[in-house]
Amino acid sequence: REAPEGDTGVAKVIAVDRGHPPLTSTVTLSITVTDVNDCPPRLLPPTVLHVTEGAPPTLLGVLTATDYDVWALGHGPPFNISLAPTNPAHVLNHIKLIFDLHLDSGRGGAELWTSRAVDREEHPQLLVQVVVADAGKVAATNTVTVIIDDVNDNPMKPASKTVYLWKTQGGGSDAPLGRVYVKDPDDWDLGDKTFRWVGSPHPLFSLNTQDGTIFASSQVREGRYELHFSVSDRVWRQRGVSANVTVAEMLTQDALSHAAPITLTPTTPTDLTRGWTPMINYKNYVLV
Known part of the structure; x- marks a missing residue:
């Protein structure tokens, strides 16, 4: 009855006699479906x-x-x-x-x-x-x-992370490497933070000083790069908290040709990381 137009129905019935010629008559039946309490609120x-x-x-x-x-x-x-x-x-x-x-x-x-x-x-x-x-x-x-x-009720602490950048081909656009990482249990306080290079910016990498996102230039080649940043938090009046990022660019064409996809089922990314707390030094993997 709860289906669209399910509370009423219409049926047409045709009667035919055995005379010569046969005569017919049509009648329309209206059917009302009486409700029962079968839908939970x-x-x-x-x-x-x-x-x-x-x-x-x-x-x-x-x-x-x-x-x-x-x-x-x-x-x-x-x-x-x-x-x-x-x-x-x-x-x-x-x-x-x-x-x-x-x-x-x-x-x-x-x-x-x-x-x-x-x-x-x-x-x-x-x-x-x-x-x-x-x-x-x-x-x-x-x-x-x-x-x-979230309320910004925890001060941040220095931290570092490692990003593995796997490039499948040369050229292309800049690759986002994630955000500069500091140890901070708060997760809605990005608007209170600013990000800076320590010393001169690296010519092969760029930094968004508002949200801390790091980008690798398309000119980055295989190697290891040490990037040094500092983070400030206006609420806690913290300035220059150290946040170092190591970028390792590595992936040969031979490795790519032998790669195989892996699917984790039936778990989801949320289930897989539930209860996980990042350590001071953690790793990111970026494939471009």
């Missing part, structure tokens, strides 16, 4: 909410629901909204839900709050499982994503 947007890192208990938003079934038959509101018991401990420790039957014009709704400050460096986001049930007790679990907005 779902949360209405927004289901992606934000809170600032370190903020005191905060109202994130008001959750409301809807249902595809026929409300007049008792297959819809009032809705009941609650936290699922399957939520992990860290979600239950940081989130509380206050249900109010009078919200949303009496259909039922819930206020979603943080119950304490959240550290983004510990929890970049909270996936909150919310159970929504209709008046007939048909229920489903919905997910509300709470994104913890």
Whole structure:
């Protein structure tokens, strides 16, 4: 019944007698599909909410629901909204839900709050499982994503990284090598930072001083290059924090001809790197 135009149907029936000549008659039948409570309710947007890192208990938003079934038959509101018991401990420790039957014009709704400050460096986001049930007790679990907005609350420390640049052919455009790396748990503080060369810029590399991106010239040849940068942070009043980058340009045509693709399944890049914390010295691989 919930399909497009699925609540009604039309059928044409033709009757033919055995006379000579045969006579016919046509009748149109209208079919009404009676609703049953087979659709669980779902949360209405927004289901992606934000809170600032370190903020005191905060109202994130008001959750409301809807249902595809026929409300007049008792297959819809009032809705009941609650936290699922399957939520992990860290979600239950940081989130509380206050249900109010009078919200949303009496259909039922819930206020979603943080119950304490959240550290983004510990929890970049909270996936909150919310159970929504209709008046007939048909229920489903919905997910509300709470994104913890980063605050620049950690000073940076000197660090270095190694980038392996693999070129398959000469010429072409400049190759981006990623960003100058300093050890900093914050990840939304790029606007507070500026990047500089230490000493004279290398003629084969360029630097975007606003976002720290390094580019290798198309003229770079096989070898090893030591690049020295410094990073400043206006919030922490840090100046000249050391950030060194080693670029190794290496890939022969023979190596390319013997290369083979590798696919890691069923894992995803997110799953593969979950829980990984970069060390002070880490490596990037760039293929151009």
